[in-house]
Amino acid sequence: MNWITKFIKPKIKSLFEKKSSKEENTLWTNCTCGKLILKEDLLSNYHCCPKCGTHHKISCEERFKLTFDNGEYEIIECGTPPDDPLKFSDSKPYKDRIAAARKKTGQHDAMMIAKGKIQNIEVTVGAQNFAFIGGAVGIASGEIFIHAVSHAIENRTPLIFFSCSGGQKLQESGLALAMMAKTTLGVNELKKNNLPFIVCMTNPTAGGVTASWASLGDLIVAEPGSTISFAGARVIKDTVREELPSGFQTAEYLLDHGQVDTIVERKYLNSTFGTLLNVLLKKAEARAKQVSNVTIDKSLQVS
DSSP, rough: OIIIIIIHHHHHHHHHHHHHHHHHHSEEEEEETTEEEEEHHHHHHTTBBTTTTBBOOOOOOHHHHHSGGGEEEEEEEOOOSSSTTTTTSSSSHHHHHHHHHHHSSSSSSSEEEEEEETTTEEEEEEEEEEGGGGGOOOHHHHHHHHOOOHHHHHHHHEEEEEEEOOOGGGHHHHHHHHHHHHHHHHHHHHHHHTEEEEEEEEEEEEEHHHHGGGGSSSEEEEOOOOOSSSSSSHHHHHHSSOOOTTTBBHHHHHHHHHHOOOEEGGGHHHHHHHHHHHHHHHHHHHHHHHHHHHHHHHHHHHH
């Protein structure tokens, strides 16, 4: 063992550990606008910067607290498949990355689902946590999404899902890509059962998530300033060899071009969801009555 391995590397590691520990215990945090914000102020402002309005990334449980009435909800537990189906390893084993993400976030996977009420309407809600390996979707996330769909169908509740992801997991290769088709089929089952499906795209929503379930909502809501894309802006620019429009791939740009239906600040999401659900549920009820009347008419004709 040389002196670099024995003395220098441990010293550097200890410096980073001390810095990380200090950051966790400090009363302040940084925003992308460059301003220092009291964590208490950020928390009281729905995890949004009180100076520039930037919507900071939050965990699934923080999302549920802000979305459900009075912050009251119940986590829906669901079984998950084996962690590393392909025994993948790059600079370190994939299993180690998952273990580190679980320790960091306190979540078993990037996705979580919960049930509760929004404006007194029983709802199933799912969310992604970007802090868990970039919110990337693999087999486990795909199964959790399908579990959310099944729960919504069994309990006749609308499903709301918050997207926050870079896309599918490279470490699970084609198995992760297959989840794009599986989650799309899940959304199709919701629609067959005449249940509302609302997607809220948050920063960032990209890759296979944008290309599958996140773009299939009956209504698509976005948080202000969210980056929403399939391929990255630099990749597109290098491909088309053109200067991209100002604000390209932001929620505001996509609203102007018809990909999202509305942009809503985080503090208004609960009331907005309540209004949208009331409209969608009334439409679903009217549609069900119409189908029932057609069935009765056909039976009378036969008799």
